[in-house]
Amino acid sequence: MTAAVEPEVGRARRRKEDARLITGATRWTDNIRLPGMLHLAVLRSPVAHARITSVDTTEAVRLPGVLEVLTGADLAAEQGSLPCAWPITEDMLAPPAPSIAVDEVNFAGEVVAAVVARTPEEAQDALAAIDVDYEDLPVVLDLTAAVADGADLVHPDLGTNKSATWVFDSAEAGTGGDATAAIAEAEVVVERTFRQQRLIPAFMEPRSVVVDPGPDSATLWSATQVPHILRWMLSAVLGIPEHKLRVIAPDVGGGFGGKLQVTPEEVLTLLVARRLGKPVKWTESRTESMLSGHHGRDQLQRITVAARRDGTVTGLKVDLLADMGAYLRLITPGVPILGAFMYNAIYKFPAYRFTCTNVFTNKVPTDAYRGAGRPEATFAIERIMDELAAELGVDPLELRRRNWIRHDEFPFTTVAGLTYDTGDYEAATARAVELFGYDELRAEQARRRADHDTVQLGIGVSTYTEMCGLAPSRVLGALRYGAGGWEHAAIRVLPTGKVELITGTSPHGQGHVTAWSQIVADRLGVPFEDVEVLHGDTRVAHRGMDSYGSRSLAVGGTAVVLAADKVLAKARTVAAHLMECSPDDVEFTAGTFAVRGTATSMSLGEVVVAAHVAHNLPDGVEPGLDAEATFDPDNFSYPHGTHLCAVEVDTETGRVVIRSYVCVDDVGKVVNPMIVEGQVHGGLAQGIAQALFEEAVHDEGGTLTTATLADYLLPSAVDLPWFTTDRTETPADTNPLGVKGVGEAGTIASTPAVVNAVVDALRHLGVRDVEMPCTPMRVWKALRGGAA
Amino acid sequence: MRITVTVDGVNYSDEVEPRTLLVHHLRDRLGKTGTVVGCDTSNCGACTVHLDGRSVKSCSVLAVQADGRAVTTVEGLADGGELHPVQQAFHENHALQCGFCTPGMIMQAIDLLAEDPDPDEDAVRHGLEGNLCRCTGYQNIVHAVRDAARRLGGTR
Ligand code: FES
Numbered sequence A: 001m002t003a004a005v006e007p008e009v010g011r012a013r014r015r016k017e018d019a020r021l022i023t024g025a026t027r028w029t030d031n032i033r034l035p036g037m038l039h040l041a042v043l044r045s046p047v048a049h050a051r052i053t054s055v056d057t058t059e060a061v062r063l064p065g066v067l068e069v070l071t072g073a074d075l076a077a078e079q080g081s082l083p084c085a086w087p088i089t090e091d092m093l094a095p096p097a098p099s100i101a102v103d104e105v106n107f108a109g110e111v112v113a114a115v116v117a118r119t120p121e122e123a124q125d126a127l128a129a130i131d132v133d134y135e136d137l138p139v140v141l142d143l144t145a146a147v148a149d150g151a152d153l154v155h156p157d158l159g160t161n162k163s164a165t166w167v168f169d170s171a172e173a174g175t176g177g178d179a180t181a182a183i184a185e186a187e188v189v190v191e192r193t194f195r196q197q198r199l200i201p202a203f204m205e206p207r208s209v210v211v212d213p214g215p216d217s218a219t220l221w222s223a224t225q226v227p228h229i230l231r232w233m234l235s236a237v238l239g240i241p242e243h244k245l246r247v248i249a250p251d252v253g254g255g256f257g258g259k260l261q262v263t264p265e266e267v268l269t270l271l272v273a274r275r276l277g278k279p280v281k282w283t284e285s286r287t288e289s290m291l292s293g294h295h296g297r298d299q300l301q302r303i304t305v306a307a308r309r310d311g312t313v314t315g316l317k318v319d320l321l322a323d324m325g326a327y328l329r330l331i332t333p334g335v336p337i338l339g340a341f342m343y344n345a346i347y348k349f350p351a352y353r354f355t356c357t358n359v360f361t362n363k364v365p366t367d368a369y370r371g372a373g374r375p376e377a378t379f380a381i382e383r384i385m386d387e388l389a390a391e392l393g394v395d396p397l398e399l400r401r402r403n404w405i406r407h408d409e410f411p412f413t414t415v416a417g418l419t420y421d422t423g424d425y426e427a428a429t430a431r432a433v434e435l436f437g438y439d440e441l442r443a444e445q446a447r448r449r450a451d452h453d454t455v456q457l458g459i460g461v462s463t464y465t466e467m468c469g470l471a472p473s474r475v476l477g478a479l480r481y482g483a484g485g486w487e488h489a490a491i492r493v494l495p496t497g498k499v500e501l502i503t504g505t506s507p508h509g510q511g512h513v514t515a516w517s518q519i520v521a522d523r524l525g526v527p528f529e530d531v532e533v534l535h536g537d538t539r540v541a542h543r544g545m546d547s548y549g550s551r552s553l554a555v556g557g558t559a560v561v562l563a564a565d566k567v568l569a570k571a572r573t574v575a576a577h578l579m580e581c582s583p584d585d586v587e588f589t590a591g592t593f594a595v596r597g598t599a600t601s602m603s604l605g606e607v608v609v610a611a612h613v614a615h616n617l618p619d620g621v622e623p624g625l626d627a628e629a630t631f632d633p634d635n636f637s638y639p640h641g642t643h644l645c646a647v648e649v650d651t652e653t654g655r656v657v658i659r660s661y662v663c664v665d666d667v668g669k670v671v672n673p674m675i676v677e678g679q680v681h682g683g684l685a686q687g688i689a690q691a692l693f694e695e696a697v698h699d700e701g702g703t704l705t706t707a708t709l710a711d712y713l714l715p716s717a718v719d720l721p722w723f724t725t726d727r728t729e730t731p732a733d734t735n736p737l738g739v740k741g742v743g744e745a746g747t748i749a750s751t752p753a754v755v756n757a758v759v760d761a762l763r764h765l766g767v768r769d770v771e772m773p774c775t776p777m778r779v780w781k782a783l784r785g786g787a788a
Numbered sequence B: 001m002r003i004t005v006t007v008d009g010v011n012y013s014d015e016v017e018p019r020t021l022l023v024h025h026l027r028d029r030l031g032k033t034g035t036v037v038g039c040d041t042s043n044c045g046a047c048t049v050h051l052d053g054r055s056v057k058s059c060s061v062l063a064v065q066a067d068g069r070a071v072t073t074v075e076g077l078a079d080g081g082e083l084h085p086v087q088q089a090f091h092e093n094h095a096l097q098c099g100f101c102t103p104g105m106i107m108q109a110i111d112l113l114a115e116d117p118d119p120d121e122d123a124v125r126h127g128l129e130g131n132l133c134r135c136t137g138y139q140n141i142v143h144a145v146r147d148a149a150r151r152l153g154g155t156r
């Protein structure tokens, strides 16, 4: 064992994960082939709302290679209801959510029958031979119409389309004043309604599930972000004893919240494999993925800001309608609530009221998508701050300066009740302004306006913060979420000094194997290469809460630190015993234990062997140096930053081109700057895509018309600009690494930066808003005063 | 139908159904699971391989069309233990996160560099337009391809 020279944390280590990914030696779920494996395929409803009057499978069961054809009626007794872990209010309405529809379908894409066959082709052929009769029911699609009196109902049994109404009021909570009164008394009031269009997570690896029912206990592989939650929920829903179920997330090709779910197909694959006693695989096509994987966003936001003439904000009110889709999936109802604490953003609002009504429609359920609730909140507040600036005739950055929490005011408890630990909005903004060339671009904008240039320049500002490091378990409990927010790590020190680190996080592109190796290498003074990171298999990583919500490093990485510290504490005791001194006199640096003020020392390797052979341990000390730790944070972490976007808008065609994009993010301490920058890039791409390109569109009958990658416009390399990124750093106080999380920052910040820029380009022409995505058609219409 | 295809230097002779796509032949019959399927409309490029040295989306080619021809997949690029310069450049420039688009991206990048040994940023972006990546925002992929061009000696 040699001592690490340069600290690992902070280095742009190239990723350990890459070796297999760049050579094709990958283990995607769909690569798995087990002896005797059968194939599951599912038939999906072509209609959005209907009673199922009959399902005729007689022909399908006779086809070659077909082992079983199942309907909802066949599985009604065993399939249970798909879980919703977040009943946001005591009286929240939640319809039963079958994996296969039994007598009614509630969205186009819902499973109505399943086939198990020898090959995928035979399964597909059998699907085509199943005959389902539907009796159409009225289709509910529009959010506003859904909550109007006398609206058609998605679930008539519930008597309403409203699932729940959730309210936060700072006056009631004691965290601030009365927002309604503040608005009534205000010198200036700006109110806007923004539409968060429906988005599709569109991870590149389609979902796939393989189940080996085994003779004794079952193994389920899934392209999931949440193997631990999945195991727990599957066992709860299906009554399979949890210890008889092993869940493995092998290589997983992206998730972005879209694989934070317990899906009908996971339930079905498990059920049929157990029924037939044979391994079964299900892999979706891209079209199925778009139709049936949960969607994101889809909210109507009415936001009101009150202010004084000098720009000081005095009150904030938010009224949301949030589209749940037809059912409540894992955290569907909670997504808008995650945004509730973020509308006040970085500003010192003295009064705040938030109301959200969750609404059922005949569409695929919504659920987490990168940022989950927080991008929506950030969009609305950052858009309306620009509107307020325009109303007052001040520069949007100046308006923010007048209202933001100054660096010397941290820690700061906001009107939403969160305590922001650290931050420096001034520093990030100053750096961004400098990199962007803000003043020069404003000058150019003025010139182009004066010249009536057909291509106008717009500058968009977004000074965001987000709550990351999900989450303090007590807070989750107070919000009625059904699980905790802690994370777990275990370290096994092998006799040769190599280290196995077991983490409860479940990476699917984030590079945890590399970053966690860096942390362990530093902490234990072992080489980066000597650390093996194990994850994503409930039999190996037996405790975990998985990866989402920018939590993995802030919470999971901290658990790694705590476990390493326990290893060291024990090693110190053993070393002291062997060197015949007090543990207090032992110093540990770079992998070596030394007796203070003497030449006596032992390497960690020597201590490891001694602990392992246990020939001479202090009384009462168990052999080995293994340790485990669970970290439950006291608070969230609060990354922030300033994003500036310049767009050129062709006023004749409506075309928007991003000319430059600068972001300066403060994500606290950084373990691997290369990985952090990659996360920012990817986040920006998805946030920009919401602003300009992506939208899940349904026709009047509720059919998704953007169900392929030809119709749903994921940005390609030519659609995205060059990003100029930089960082400022105020270490987080809420964890020993000082880290804040970075997975969602780019997505949260960029959408309003882009849309603010588009509106800014056209404001002098009378445009006040352009609905997302800002396609050429929408921009063109906005310019002509039509509906944006 | 019986077809003979050379894949990554190995000769394979198989009976295939006329409807079988090359990508499924590679993955399901030949075990070449390094090549992946990301869509059903030929939009994502995840399945890109080389057919007689030129890139194709293997989901839009029938297995029978590859009869008598040579296919190179991402699994056939490394020379012994030595990575192909484009693979190396993807690694060095952090041009991948989940890595699902990576096999196709690498195969397309090699084809692009064969056409244009020293592409500027714009040329790289256009050359990769048919390959979607949801993770990286493409910037590091552009870096990687330009770096690979240098490694391959394309920069004068
Ligand atoms: S699988 Fe998407 S283009 Fe071939």
Ligand code: FES
Pocket (backbone or CB within 6 Å): A204, A253, A254, A509, B095, B096, B097, B098, B099, B100, B101, B102, B132, B133, B134, B135, B136
């Ligand atoms: S690296 Fe995940 S899709 Fe490109």
